[in-house]
Amino acid sequence: MNEIDALKKTLEALLFASDTPLSVKQLQEIFPELERPAKSVIVAAIQQLNSDYANSALELQQVASGWRFQVKSEMSPWIARLFAKKPPKYSRAILETIAIIAYQQPVTRGNIEDIRGVTVSSHMINTLLEREWVKVLGHKEVPGRPALYGTTKVFLDYFNLSSLDDMPPLQELQNLVTEGELGV
Amino acid sequence: MTTTEEKNAVRVAGEPYLELPDDLYIPPEALEVFLEAFEGPLDLLLYLIQKQNLDILNIPMLKITQQYMTYIELMTQLKLELAAEYLLMAALLTEIKSRLLLPRAVKTEEGEEEDPRAELIRRLQEYAQMKQASEALDALPRLERDIFPAFVDTDNISVQKPEVQVTLLEIVLALQGVLKRAEQISHHVITKEPLSVRERMTDIMAKLLPLQSLRFETCFNQQEGRAGVVVTFLAILELSKAELIDIIQEAPFMPLSISPRENF
Numbered sequence: 001m002n003e004i005d006a007l008k009k010t011l012e013a014l015l016f017a018s019d020t021p022l023s024v025k026q027l028q029e030i031f032p033e034l035e036r037p038a039k040s041v042i043v044a045a046i047q048q049l050n051s052d053y054a055n056s057a058l059e060l061q062q063v064a065s066g067w068r069f070q071v072k073s074e075m076s077p078w079i080a081r082l083f084a085k086k087p088p089k090y091s092r093a094i095l096e097t098i099a100i101i102a103y104q105q106p107v108t109r110g111n112i113e114d115i116r117g118v119t120v121s122s123h124m125i126n127t128l129l130e131r132e133w134v135k136v137l138g139h140k141e142v143p144g145r146p147a148l149y150g151t152t153k154v155f156l157d158y159f160n161l162s163s164l165d166d167m168p169p170l171q172e173l174q175n176l177v178t179e180g181e182l183g184v
Numbered sequence: 185m186t187t188t189e190e191k192n193a194v195r196v197a198g199e200p201y202l203e204l205p206d207d208l209y210i211p212p213e214a215l216e217v218f219l220e221a222f223e224g225p226l227d228l229l230l231y232l233i234q235k236q237n238l239d240i241l242n243i244p245m246l247k248i249t250q251q252y253m254t255y256i257e258l259m260t261q262l263k264l265e266l267a268a269e270y271l272l273m274a275a276l277l278t279e280i281k282s283r284l285l286l287p288r289a290v291k292t293e294e295g296e297e298e299d300p301r302a303e304l305i306r307r308l309q310e311y312a313q314m315k316q317a318s319e320a321l322d323a324l325p326r327l328e329r330d331i332f333p334a335f336v337d338t339d340n341i342s343v344q345k346p347e348v349q350v351t352l353l354e355i356v357l358a359l360q361g362v363l364k365r366a367e368q369i370s371h372h373v374i375t376k377e378p379l380s381v382r383e384r385m386t387d388i389m390a391k392l393l394p395l396q397s398l399r400f401e402t403c404f405n406q407q408e409g410r411a412g413v414v415v416t417f418l419a420i421l422e423l424s425k426a427e428l429i430d431i432i433q434e435a436p437f438m439p440l441s442i443s444p445r446e447n448f
Contacts, residue, residue: 061331098321
Protein backbone atom coordinates (compact mmCIF):
# COMPACT_ATOMS: atom_id res chain seq x y z
CA MET A 1 0.00 0.00 0.00
CA ASN A 2 1.49 3.32 -0.94
CA GLU A 3 1.87 6.24 1.39
CA ILE A 4 -1.09 8.33 0.22
CA ASP A 5 -3.43 5.34 0.53
CA ALA A 6 -2.25 4.75 4.07
CA LEU A 7 -2.75 8.42 4.89
CA LYS A 8 -6.22 8.39 3.36
CA LYS A 9 -7.14 5.40 5.49
CA THR A 10 -5.89 7.06 8.64
CA LEU A 11 -7.75 10.29 7.88
CA GLU A 12 -10.92 8.36 7.11
CA ALA A 13 -10.71 6.61 10.46
CA LEU A 14 -10.02 9.84 12.33
CA LEU A 15 -12.83 11.78 10.67
CA PHE A 16 -15.31 9.00 11.33
CA ALA A 17 -14.24 8.56 14.93
CA SER A 18 -14.59 12.25 15.74
CA ASP A 19 -18.05 13.57 16.50
CA THR A 20 -16.97 17.12 15.72
CA PRO A 21 -15.40 18.45 12.51
CA LEU A 22 -11.59 18.24 12.42
CA SER A 23 -9.42 20.94 10.92
CA VAL A 24 -6.38 20.12 8.77
CA LYS A 25 -4.19 21.40 11.60
CA GLN A 26 -5.91 19.15 14.14
CA LEU A 27 -5.49 16.18 11.82
CA GLN A 28 -1.84 17.01 11.25
CA GLU A 29 -1.11 17.23 14.97
CA ILE A 30 -2.44 13.73 15.57
CA PHE A 31 0.56 12.31 13.74
CA PRO A 32 3.81 11.81 15.69
CA GLU A 33 6.15 14.72 15.20
CA LEU A 34 8.64 12.93 13.00
CA GLU A 35 6.13 11.46 10.54
CA ARG A 36 3.82 14.45 10.35
CA PRO A 37 2.57 14.98 6.77
CA ALA A 38 2.53 18.50 5.33
CA LYS A 39 -0.80 20.30 5.37
CA SER A 40 -0.93 20.30 1.59
CA VAL A 41 -0.52 16.52 1.60
CA ILE A 42 -3.39 16.15 4.06
CA VAL A 43 -5.61 18.44 1.99
CA ALA A 44 -4.81 16.45 -1.14
CA ALA A 45 -5.57 13.19 0.66
CA ILE A 46 -8.89 14.58 1.94
CA GLN A 47 -9.86 15.57 -1.58
CA GLN A 48 -8.98 12.14 -2.93
CA LEU A 49 -10.86 10.53 -0.10
CA ASN A 50 -13.89 12.65 -0.90
CA SER A 51 -13.85 11.60 -4.53
CA ASP A 52 -13.62 7.97 -3.38
CA TYR A 53 -16.96 8.58 -1.70
CA ALA A 54 -18.56 10.03 -4.85
CA ASN A 55 -20.72 6.96 -5.41
CA SER A 56 -21.69 6.43 -1.80
CA ALA A 57 -24.29 7.94 0.47
CA LEU A 58 -21.68 9.93 2.34
CA GLU A 59 -19.60 12.97 1.57
CA LEU A 60 -16.82 14.96 3.18
CA GLN A 61 -17.88 18.53 3.78
CA GLN A 62 -15.74 21.44 4.86
CA VAL A 63 -17.38 23.67 7.46
CA ALA A 64 -16.01 26.46 9.63
CA SER A 65 -14.29 24.24 12.20
CA GLY A 66 -12.98 21.71 9.72
CA TRP A 67 -13.93 18.62 7.77
CA ARG A 68 -16.71 16.21 8.64
CA PHE A 69 -18.33 13.19 7.10
CA GLN A 70 -22.03 13.68 6.52
CA VAL A 71 -24.89 11.95 4.83
CA LYS A 72 -25.41 13.39 1.35
CA SER A 73 -28.28 15.84 1.29
CA GLU A 74 -30.28 13.77 -1.18
CA MET A 75 -30.36 11.00 1.42
CA SER A 76 -31.46 13.23 4.28
CA PRO A 77 -35.21 12.59 3.87
CA TRP A 78 -34.47 8.96 4.79
CA ILE A 79 -32.55 10.00 7.88
CA ALA A 80 -35.39 12.30 8.83
CA ARG A 81 -37.75 9.33 8.64
CA LEU A 82 -35.39 7.23 10.72
CA PHE A 83 -35.38 9.75 13.53
CA ALA A 84 -39.12 10.32 12.98
CA LYS A 85 -38.86 13.40 15.12
CA LYS A 86 -39.68 16.84 13.78
CA PRO A 87 -36.45 18.77 13.41
CA PRO A 88 -36.30 21.88 15.59
CA LYS A 89 -38.01 24.82 13.97
CA TYR A 90 -36.74 28.25 14.78
CA SER A 91 -39.09 31.15 15.37
CA ARG A 92 -38.96 34.09 13.02
CA ALA A 93 -37.84 36.23 15.93
CA ILE A 94 -34.78 34.02 16.48
CA LEU A 95 -34.01 33.81 12.77
CA GLU A 96 -34.28 37.57 12.28
CA THR A 97 -32.08 38.19 15.29
CA ILE A 98 -29.38 35.73 14.23
CA ALA A 99 -29.51 37.09 10.65
CA ILE A 100 -28.95 40.64 11.90
CA ILE A 101 -26.06 39.46 14.09
CA ALA A 102 -24.54 37.47 11.23
CA TYR A 103 -24.76 40.18 8.59
CA GLN A 104 -24.09 43.24 10.70
CA GLN A 105 -21.73 42.01 13.40
CA PRO A 106 -20.54 43.32 15.73
CA VAL A 107 -23.93 44.55 16.91
CA THR A 108 -25.42 45.52 20.24
CA ARG A 109 -28.85 44.49 21.39
CA GLY A 110 -29.93 48.09 20.73
CA ASN A 111 -28.86 47.80 17.06
CA ILE A 112 -30.97 44.66 16.69
CA GLU A 113 -33.96 46.36 18.28
CA ASP A 114 -33.60 49.38 15.98
CA ILE A 115 -33.74 47.19 12.91
CA ARG A 116 -36.51 44.87 14.08
CA GLY A 117 -38.59 47.63 15.65
CA VAL A 118 -39.37 45.48 18.68
CA THR A 119 -37.75 44.65 21.97
CA VAL A 120 -35.24 41.81 21.89
CA SER A 121 -35.75 39.70 24.98
CA SER A 122 -32.85 38.64 27.17
CA HIS A 123 -34.19 35.15 26.88
CA MET A 124 -33.59 35.14 23.13
CA ILE A 125 -30.04 36.44 23.46
CA ASN A 126 -29.38 33.84 26.16
CA THR A 127 -30.75 31.07 23.94
CA LEU A 128 -28.34 32.10 21.18
CA LEU A 129 -25.45 32.32 23.64
CA GLU A 130 -26.27 28.90 25.10
CA ARG A 131 -26.44 27.34 21.67
CA GLU A 132 -23.03 28.93 21.10
CA TRP A 133 -24.27 30.49 17.90
CA VAL A 134 -23.23 33.92 19.12
CA LYS A 135 -20.60 35.17 21.50
CA VAL A 136 -19.79 38.47 23.13
CA LEU A 137 -16.99 40.03 21.10
CA GLY A 138 -16.48 42.95 23.44
CA HIS A 139 -18.26 45.97 24.80
CA LYS A 140 -19.11 49.16 23.00
CA GLU A 141 -17.44 52.16 24.59
CA VAL A 142 -20.63 54.11 25.12
CA PRO A 143 -22.60 54.70 28.33
CA GLY A 144 -23.84 51.36 29.65
CA ARG A 145 -21.07 49.51 27.78
CA PRO A 146 -23.48 47.24 25.89
CA ALA A 147 -22.17 43.87 24.75
CA LEU A 148 -21.24 43.51 21.08
CA TYR A 149 -22.37 40.21 19.60
CA GLY A 150 -20.95 38.19 16.74
CA THR A 151 -21.49 34.72 15.33
CA THR A 152 -19.33 31.67 16.06
CA LYS A 153 -17.91 28.71 14.16
CA VAL A 154 -20.63 26.58 15.75
CA PHE A 155 -23.20 28.74 13.96
CA LEU A 156 -21.42 28.30 10.61
CA ASP A 157 -21.02 24.55 11.19
CA TYR A 158 -24.73 24.28 11.90
CA PHE A 159 -25.67 25.93 8.64
CA ASN A 160 -23.13 23.93 6.64
CA LEU A 161 -21.00 27.01 5.90
CA SER A 162 -17.25 27.27 5.96
CA SER A 163 -17.10 31.06 6.37
CA LEU A 164 -19.30 34.12 6.64
CA ASP A 165 -18.57 34.83 2.97
CA ASP A 166 -20.68 31.77 2.12
CA MET A 167 -23.78 33.35 3.61
CA PRO A 168 -26.51 34.07 1.06
CA PRO A 169 -25.90 37.55 -0.40
CA LEU A 170 -28.16 40.33 0.82
CA GLN A 171 -30.78 41.60 -1.58
CA GLU A 172 -30.55 45.13 -2.92
CA LEU A 173 -32.57 47.53 -0.81
CA GLN A 174 -34.58 48.76 -3.81
CA ASN A 175 -35.93 45.40 -4.89
CA LEU A 176 -36.99 44.17 -1.54
CA VAL A 177 -40.66 44.84 -1.45
CA THR A 178 -41.54 44.33 -5.06
CA GLU A 179 -39.70 41.03 -5.37
CA GLY A 180 -39.89 39.34 -2.00
CA GLU A 181 -42.92 37.26 -1.19
CA LEU A 182 -43.83 38.67 2.19
CA GLY A 183 -47.23 37.07 2.53
CA VAL A 184 -48.08 35.64 5.91
CA MET B 185 -60.54 60.89 11.94
CA THR B 186 -62.34 60.38 8.64
CA THR B 187 -65.78 58.83 8.45
CA THR B 188 -64.45 55.67 6.83
CA GLU B 189 -62.13 55.06 9.68
CA GLU B 190 -64.88 55.56 12.21
CA LYS B 191 -67.12 53.12 10.43
CA ASN B 192 -64.44 50.49 10.29
CA ALA B 193 -63.53 50.96 13.87
CA VAL B 194 -67.07 50.58 15.09
CA ARG B 195 -68.36 47.74 13.06
CA VAL B 196 -65.53 45.41 12.41
CA ALA B 197 -65.56 43.62 15.72
CA GLY B 198 -69.22 42.82 15.31
CA GLU B 199 -69.84 41.72 11.78
CA PRO B 200 -67.69 41.66 8.69
CA TYR B 201 -68.14 44.95 6.96
CA LEU B 202 -68.64 44.99 3.21
CA GLU B 203 -66.83 48.22 2.55
CA LEU B 204 -63.66 46.88 4.04
CA PRO B 205 -61.02 46.22 1.40
CA ASP B 206 -60.86 42.49 0.75
CA ASP B 207 -57.22 42.14 1.58
CA LEU B 208 -57.73 43.97 4.84
CA TYR B 209 -60.56 41.93 6.20
CA ILE B 210 -59.63 39.19 8.58
CA PRO B 211 -62.21 37.32 10.63
CA PRO B 212 -61.78 38.44 14.25
CA GLU B 213 -61.16 34.94 15.53
CA ALA B 214 -58.37 34.56 13.04
CA LEU B 215 -56.81 37.85 13.89
CA GLU B 216 -55.19 36.66 17.06
CA VAL B 217 -53.35 33.94 15.22
CA PHE B 218 -52.67 36.34 12.40
CA LEU B 219 -51.15 38.99 14.62
CA GLU B 220 -48.82 36.49 16.18
CA ALA B 221 -47.39 36.05 12.74
CA PHE B 222 -46.10 39.60 12.78
CA GLU B 223 -42.74 40.30 14.23
CA GLY B 224 -43.62 43.89 15.13
CA PRO B 225 -44.97 47.10 13.63
CA LEU B 226 -42.38 47.22 10.83
CA ASP B 227 -43.38 43.73 9.79
CA LEU B 228 -47.06 44.69 9.81
CA LEU B 229 -46.37 47.80 7.74
CA LEU B 230 -44.34 45.80 5.26
CA TYR B 231 -47.21 43.37 4.96
CA LEU B 232 -49.66 46.20 4.22
CA ILE B 233 -47.34 47.68 1.59
CA GLN B 234 -46.68 44.30 0.00
CA LYS B 235 -50.31 43.27 -0.01
CA GLN B 236 -51.26 46.23 -2.16
CA ASN B 237 -48.21 46.44 -4.32
CA LEU B 238 -47.38 49.87 -3.03
CA ASP B 239 -44.04 51.46 -3.78
CA ILE B 240 -41.96 51.38 -0.66
CA LEU B 241 -40.13 54.51 -1.80
CA ASN B 242 -43.34 56.46 -2.26
CA ILE B 243 -45.68 55.28 0.45
CA PRO B 244 -49.14 56.85 0.31
CA MET B 245 -49.17 57.96 3.93
CA LEU B 246 -52.90 58.51 4.28
CA LYS B 247 -53.79 55.09 2.99
CA ILE B 248 -51.19 53.22 4.97
CA THR B 249 -51.91 55.13 8.16
CA GLN B 250 -55.62 54.45 7.86
CA GLN B 251 -55.04 50.77 7.37
CA TYR B 252 -52.55 50.57 10.15
CA MET B 253 -54.95 52.33 12.50
CA THR B 254 -57.68 49.90 11.54
CA TYR B 255 -55.51 47.02 12.61
CA ILE B 256 -54.68 48.74 15.86
CA GLU B 257 -58.40 49.35 16.48
CA LEU B 258 -59.10 45.68 15.81
CA MET B 259 -56.41 44.61 18.18
CA THR B 260 -57.75 46.92 20.89
CA GLN B 261 -61.30 45.73 20.41
CA LEU B 262 -60.21 42.14 20.69
CA LYS B 263 -58.53 43.15 23.92
CA LEU B 264 -55.23 41.86 22.68
CA GLU B 265 -52.40 43.13 24.68
CA LEU B 266 -50.78 45.65 22.40
CA ALA B 267 -47.06 45.87 22.50
CA ALA B 268 -45.99 49.46 23.04
CA GLU B 269 -44.04 49.34 19.77
CA TYR B 270 -47.28 49.11 17.78
CA LEU B 271 -48.68 52.23 19.44
CA LEU B 272 -45.40 54.05 18.91
CA MET B 273 -45.57 53.27 15.22
CA ALA B 274 -49.15 54.54 15.09
CA ALA B 275 -48.00 57.80 16.61
CA LEU B 276 -45.11 58.02 14.15
CA LEU B 277 -47.37 57.43 11.16
CA THR B 278 -49.82 60.05 12.35
CA GLU B 279 -47.01 62.49 12.85
CA ILE B 280 -45.64 61.94 9.36
CA LYS B 281 -49.11 62.31 7.89
CA SER B 282 -49.70 65.58 9.70
CA ARG B 283 -46.32 66.92 8.66
CA LEU B 284 -47.19 66.14 5.06
CA LEU B 285 -50.47 68.00 5.41
CA LEU B 286 -48.99 71.07 7.00
CA PRO B 287 -47.74 73.84 4.73
CA ARG B 288 -44.06 73.42 4.00
CA ALA B 289 -41.79 75.14 6.43
CA VAL B 290 -39.17 77.54 5.14
CA LYS B 291 -36.88 75.56 2.93
CA THR B 292 -33.44 74.77 4.17
CA GLU B 293 -30.37 76.34 2.60
CA GLU B 294 -29.83 73.32 0.40
CA GLY B 295 -33.19 74.03 -1.15
CA GLU B 296 -34.65 70.57 -0.66
CA GLU B 297 -36.68 69.83 2.38
CA GLU B 298 -36.31 66.30 3.65
CA ASP B 299 -39.29 64.07 3.03
CA PRO B 300 -40.80 63.30 6.44
CA ARG B 301 -41.16 59.72 5.25
CA ALA B 302 -37.45 59.27 4.61
CA GLU B 303 -36.57 57.83 8.00
CA LEU B 304 -39.53 55.46 7.96
CA ILE B 305 -38.64 54.28 4.48
CA ARG B 306 -35.03 53.69 5.52
CA ARG B 307 -36.14 51.62 8.49
CA LEU B 308 -38.64 49.67 6.43
CA GLN B 309 -36.03 48.89 3.83
CA GLU B 310 -33.46 47.86 6.39
CA TYR B 311 -35.96 45.63 8.12
CA ALA B 312 -37.15 44.14 4.83
CA GLN B 313 -33.56 43.33 3.92
CA MET B 314 -32.91 41.56 7.21
CA LYS B 315 -36.24 39.78 7.07
CA GLN B 316 -35.36 38.48 3.63
CA ALA B 317 -31.92 37.48 4.91
CA SER B 318 -33.48 35.54 7.78
CA GLU B 319 -35.69 33.67 5.32
CA ALA B 320 -32.64 32.85 3.19
CA LEU B 321 -30.87 31.65 6.34
CA ASP B 322 -33.83 29.46 7.23
CA ALA B 323 -33.68 27.94 3.77
CA LEU B 324 -30.01 26.97 4.11
CA PRO B 325 -29.39 23.29 4.70
CA ARG B 326 -28.72 22.83 8.38
CA LEU B 327 -27.86 20.25 10.98
CA GLU B 328 -30.73 18.31 12.56
CA ARG B 329 -32.98 19.02 9.57
CA ASP B 330 -31.04 18.54 6.32
CA ILE B 331 -27.52 17.65 7.36
CA PHE B 332 -26.64 14.55 9.33
CA PRO B 333 -22.99 14.07 10.25
CA ALA B 334 -21.77 10.49 10.01
CA PHE B 335 -19.48 9.04 12.59
CA VAL B 336 -18.68 5.65 14.00
CA ASP B 337 -19.02 4.58 17.57
CA THR B 338 -15.56 4.29 19.10
CA ASP B 339 -16.71 3.38 22.59
CA ASN B 340 -15.41 -0.15 22.23
CA ILE B 341 -11.90 0.99 21.39
CA SER B 342 -9.83 1.27 24.52
CA VAL B 343 -7.79 4.40 24.27
CA GLN B 344 -4.19 4.14 25.39
CA LYS B 345 -3.32 7.20 27.39
CA PRO B 346 0.27 8.31 26.91
CA GLU B 347 2.41 7.30 29.87
CA VAL B 348 3.03 10.36 31.97
CA GLN B 349 3.61 8.75 35.33
CA VAL B 350 7.15 8.05 36.36
CA THR B 351 7.49 4.46 37.41
CA LEU B 352 9.26 3.52 40.59
CA LEU B 353 11.72 1.51 38.56
CA GLU B 354 12.86 4.56 36.69
CA ILE B 355 13.40 6.44 39.93
CA VAL B 356 15.44 3.59 41.29
CA LEU B 357 17.47 3.35 38.10
CA ALA B 358 18.19 7.06 38.25
CA LEU B 359 19.21 6.66 41.86
CA GLN B 360 21.56 3.82 41.00
CA GLY B 361 23.25 6.02 38.45
CA VAL B 362 23.81 8.70 41.03
CA LEU B 363 25.00 6.21 43.63
CA LYS B 364 27.45 4.69 41.22
CA ARG B 365 29.02 8.03 40.48
CA ALA B 366 29.00 8.91 44.15
CA GLU B 367 30.95 5.81 44.96
CA GLN B 368 33.59 6.70 42.44
CA ILE B 369 34.20 10.14 43.90
CA SER B 370 33.47 9.64 47.57
CA HIS B 371 36.27 9.66 50.06
CA HIS B 372 36.58 7.81 53.22
CA VAL B 373 34.38 9.62 55.68
CA ILE B 374 35.69 9.87 59.18
CA THR B 375 33.38 12.20 61.01
CA LYS B 376 29.79 11.23 60.80
CA GLU B 377 27.51 14.14 60.34
CA PRO B 378 23.92 13.53 61.28
CA LEU B 379 21.91 13.84 58.10
CA SER B 380 18.32 14.81 58.59
CA VAL B 381 15.80 13.99 55.87
CA ARG B 382 13.61 16.86 57.02
CA GLU B 383 16.49 19.31 56.79
CA ARG B 384 17.35 18.00 53.36
CA MET B 385 13.74 18.52 52.23
CA THR B 386 14.03 22.18 53.22
CA ASP B 387 17.37 22.46 51.41
CA ILE B 388 15.95 21.01 48.23
CA MET B 389 12.93 23.29 48.30
CA ALA B 390 15.18 26.30 48.92
CA LYS B 391 17.33 25.31 45.96
CA LEU B 392 14.33 24.44 43.77
CA LEU B 393 12.02 27.41 44.32
CA PRO B 394 14.10 30.13 42.66
CA LEU B 395 14.91 27.86 39.73
CA GLN B 396 11.47 26.19 39.42
CA SER B 397 13.06 23.10 37.93
CA LEU B 398 16.07 20.98 38.77
CA ARG B 399 17.63 18.02 37.07
CA PHE B 400 17.26 14.99 39.30
CA GLU B 401 21.00 14.42 39.39
CA THR B 402 21.85 17.96 40.45
CA CYS B 403 19.90 17.55 43.68
CA PHE B 404 22.61 15.30 45.00
CA ASN B 405 25.87 16.36 46.52
CA GLN B 406 28.05 13.46 45.70
CA GLN B 407 30.71 14.52 48.18
CA GLU B 408 28.41 13.32 50.93
CA GLY B 409 28.80 9.75 49.86
CA ARG B 410 26.29 7.00 49.83
CA ALA B 411 24.50 8.06 53.01
CA GLY B 412 24.09 11.62 51.76
CA VAL B 413 22.69 10.44 48.47
CA VAL B 414 20.20 8.19 50.22
CA VAL B 415 19.06 11.00 52.52
CA THR B 416 18.57 13.30 49.53
CA PHE B 417 16.69 10.59 47.69
CA LEU B 418 14.44 10.03 50.68
CA ALA B 419 13.89 13.79 50.94
CA ILE B 420 12.81 13.91 47.29
CA LEU B 421 10.41 11.03 47.81
CA GLU B 422 9.04 12.68 50.95
CA LEU B 423 8.51 15.96 49.10
CA SER B 424 6.77 14.14 46.32
CA LYS B 425 4.59 12.28 48.79
CA ALA B 426 3.70 15.55 50.52
CA GLU B 427 2.73 16.84 47.05
CA LEU B 428 5.15 19.69 47.28
CA ILE B 429 7.06 18.73 44.15
CA ASP B 430 6.49 16.82 40.95
CA ILE B 431 8.93 14.35 39.51
CA ILE B 432 8.83 14.82 35.79
CA GLN B 433 10.05 12.90 32.82
CA GLU B 434 9.52 14.47 29.39
CA ALA B 435 9.48 11.17 27.56
CA PRO B 436 10.46 7.60 28.30
CA PHE B 437 14.22 7.22 29.07
CA MET B 438 14.71 10.99 29.27
CA PRO B 439 16.45 12.46 32.32
CA LEU B 440 14.27 13.06 35.37
CA SER B 441 13.74 16.48 36.81
CA ILE B 442 11.81 17.90 39.71
CA SER B 443 9.74 21.04 39.98
CA PRO B 444 7.55 22.57 42.65
CA ARG B 445 3.81 22.01 42.59
CA GLU B 446 1.82 24.90 41.15
CA ASN B 447 -0.09 25.66 44.30
CA PHE B 448 2.92 25.60 46.58
